Amino acid sequence: MQERKAWTVSGFAGILLVVLLYAASLSLMITETLPVLGVVLIAASVPILSGFAIVQPNQAIVVTFFGSYAGTLRESGFWLTVPFSVRKKVSLRVRNFNSARLKVNDIEGNPIEIAAVVVFRVVDSAKASFDVDQYEQFVEIQSETALRHVAGKYPYDAFNDSGYSLRGNSDEVATVLSRELQDRLSVAGVEVLEARLTHLAYSTEIASAMLQRQQASAIIAARSRIVEGAVGMVQMAIAQLQQEGIIELDEERKAAMINNLLVAIVSDRSANPVINTGSLY
Template identity: 65%
Template sequence: MIQEKQAWIMNGFLGILIIALLVAGTVFSIFQQQFVLGGICLIVAITLGSGITLIQPNQSVVVIFLGKYMGTIRQEGIVVTVPFSVRRTISLRVRNFNSNRLKVNDVNGNPIEIAAVIVFKVIDAAKAVFDVDRYEQFVEIQSETAIRAVATKYPYDTFENVELTLRGNAEEVSNELTTELQERLRVAGVEVIEARLTHLAYSTEIAQAMLQRQQASAIIAARKKIVEGAVGMVQDAIEQLEHDGLVELDDERKAAMTNNLLVAIVSDHGAQPVINTGSLYQ
């Protein structure tokens, strides 16, 4: 693998001054009919002029001479580098990549739609040019592959809160996606700054059925909490009555009171009170 190194450069303004002096020397030599000296000055001026390179901020230039990597220029401004070389400009700016909506199966086999935005930048121009073919396309393909890999590790959602889910643990999923992408894109000299999910939903063919399933699971979970609370309230009420000595309840009356209290608390509708005024034989 190629490691980035600094290419040979000369200050651009100094190079332009030297080229101007060589051109002036060429003209002077021609007037003095010293054609050999004038030709040499002209050849040197053209040679130096072919190495003039303009580099904008947050850009780098990869220098290639006769098929060999000569180095990378990161210094902004105008410079003179290896003459007659091929120079490829690589942007070092931060960029976004929005993935397409991908259809994958979660860990439970449910088809879902998922998409993400990837924030990245090139940190090694030599790797981006020589170690992969068209690094922009490489980033896109590897990003979609990583999204699929992460999406298949987790369920879309769960109501038990015992495991990570794609919908309920967006921060953890994003961190894992960032780590997965960095491992894949390191070979291209790319640093992944952030990866975030931008779209997450059940696939259209099962969306309605999964919505009903979610509603049913939510109702069951809510009922379970209500029953747990109701049992605790009934137990506390009976213990309080017996502790204060207000009533003495045998097992049959405890069962009846428990039944009445549970019905009153758990019922969807308000319980209708029945007032006991005593029996005829009391």
């Protein structure tokens, strides 16, 4: 089903035509010249009266004539369309849909709570009216289905920078969600303008445990960066000492120096220097 324009003429021209028919019929009946023709003219004005329609801005009217799709009125104004037709109004305004908080599992099997807002509008009134039953409900169900599917493709969080995560890559996840929603809702003549996550959290039953895991992962990741930087600093210090010939270091002294520098740099507390002033013996 594809949207097409319905037959229309100006509603004011239709009113003028009805007035002329009534005037002519009254003139014929009063003068008793052709009273039968006057009755016929009055009867002819009845179908015209049934064809008037008012279209509001950002609104479409789907016209069906005895079960057949006759077209859609999109231009706002007062129109005369197919007589004896059934007309259904469809809003073309931009609308929001806020999903409920859904409990799903991420790709690692962790239960999470997630919710999203979907901004959409109808672009094909024929598909919205005839290809699906109650397109508003269709949008709600498909939005929640797409949200569940996208949430199951990514982990809640990732500290090794190996890929996308729901918490760390919200823009990329929103793009994927919008694309999947558009694929699902195109059958209903709906255009998805934007889709964004509005709520993301671990489920209450594992929130404390996952918080500890998250903190531990963050500490490990930070420590790895600190150790990596500390090793580089120690290598640079030893190389500079040997290059400038300040002091000759054997293997034992190198090991002691590396140990002291690593402890001083990696420790999360300030190092307290110990000065060796010699021995009593």
